[in-house]
Amino acid sequence: MIKHDKEADFNLKSLIIKGLEISPDCFVVMQGEENKILYCNHTFADIFGSTNDQLVGVTNKTLLKQAWQTKRGINIETQDFDEWMARVNELHKVKEVNQFETDLTDGRWFRMTRMNLEQDIKIYFGVDITELKKLQHDLEIAVQQIERLANTDALTNISNRRFFEVISEKKFAIAKRYHKDFSVMLLDIDHFKKVNDNYGHEGGDDVLKALARMCTDMVRNTDTLCRIGGEEFVVLLPETNLKKAYILAERIRLAINKHDFYIVNLKCTVGISVSIGVSAIKEEDENVRDILNRADAALYMAKKVGRNRAISKKE
Ligand SMILES: Nc1nc2c(ncn2[C@@H]2O[C@H](COP(=O)(O)OP(=O)(O)OP(=O)(O)O)[C@@H](O)[C@H]2O)c(=O)[nH]1
Structure with a gap:
């Protein structure tokens, strides 16, 4: 606490004003119904x-209206300035100290603190938080990237099992709630072990990547394709009944069966086949597991009766 010392003959007020003048933070004092500016510092x-x-x-209104019209100063996004100003005035009549963030047309951000004093005086103090906002933004992007990586299969770049566990329950819940069609397709590469044995693990990886790309191209963007195991994939098909899901499964199976998969290292191609189990939501299903169990049983059957086929299971 600085004591006012008359003998030392320094003027506390002018010192404070000097300090405010060189401050990178902004400061303004307004008074009266119209909020006329009594004092503001250089930064403001x-x-x-x-x-x-x-x-x-x-007046505050004149200043802000000019900022709004010229798009210089504070960023004011409104079609109706008077209505916007009336709302601001209402907020700022409240006696308690309040804080708000405001962005400027030059990209800077300030965190403003307002205080209402006697004689209808308001003071505003604004701290430049531009760096903080940038960090916050970068952090949000980083979190999004981490989230994306956590949900993505590193090899094929499609969604992974972790994502599947969450999204499949959600999609099931929506279909059940709104009595919509919903189907599931489980796809497993036949004798994939042989591909690895004959073309090496990297060759097997080439096949997995190409297959994921093919399937991505063949399903709608409202469908969800995930790699849920080594050579096992699942497709969630909202708004799709069993018959349509089976038609799609056959289309995918045939396309894969016809395709020559390129093995980069060996500069050769390999043909593969897949088995697919398909099932659809039933009234009595309680969770997505119920549908998946039927798709799994259909897939098992497809493998058992000779592979390279799609089988749909109703019951
Ligand atoms: N290249 C590669 N191979 C994988 C990957 N994940 C699992 N595998 C292989 O996939 C093969 C799966 O073998 P199995 O489960 O016996 O199945 P399969 O040989 O496809 O036989 P069926 O499913 O019965 O037709 C194993 O050889 C695994 O090593 C992967 O990320 N890359």
């Missing part, structure tokens, strides 16, 4: 492309 005036002297006596 600079935001509006003015000097302190030019702004003294100007």
Whole structure:
């Protein structure tokens, strides 16, 4: 606490004003019903492309309207300025100290603190939080990337089992709630072990990547394709009944069976086949597991009766 010392003859007020003048933070004092500016520091005036002297006596409304019209100063996104201003005035009548964040047209951000004092005086103090906002933004992007990586299969770049566990329950819940069609397709490469044995693990990886790309191209973007095991894939098909799901399964199976999969290292191609189990939601299903169990049984049957086929299971 600085004591006012008359003998030392320093003027506390002018010292404070000097301090405010060199501050990178903004400060403004307004008074009356119209919020006329009594004082503002350099940083505040600079935001509006003015000097302190030019702004003294100007009302908050005039200042902000000019900012809105010229798009200089504070970023004001509204079609109806008067309605926006009325809302701001209401908020700022509240006696308690309040804080809000505001962005400027030059990209800077300030965290403003407002305080209402006696004689209808308001003071606003704004701290430049641009760096903080940038960090916050970068952090949000990083979190999104981490989230994406956690849900993505590194080899094929499609969704992984972790994502499947969450999304399949969600899609099932929506279909059940709104009595919509919903089907599931389980796809497993036949004798994939042989591909690895004959073309090496990297060759096997080439096949998995190409198969994921093919399937991605063949399903709708409202469908969800995930790799849920080594050579096992699942497709969730909202708004799709068993018959349509089976037709799609056959189309995918045939396309894969006709395709020559390129093995990069060996510069050769290999043909493969897949078995597919298909099932659809039933009234009595309680969770997505119920549908998956039927698809799994259909897949097992497809393998058992000779592979390279799609089988749909109703019951
Ligand atoms: N290249 C490669 N192979 C994998 C990967 N994950 C699992 N595998 C292989 O996939 C093969 C799966 O073998 P099995 O479960 O016996 O099945 P399969 O040989 O496809 O036989 P069926 O399913 O009965 O037709 C194993 O050889 C695994 O090593 C992977 O990420 N890359």
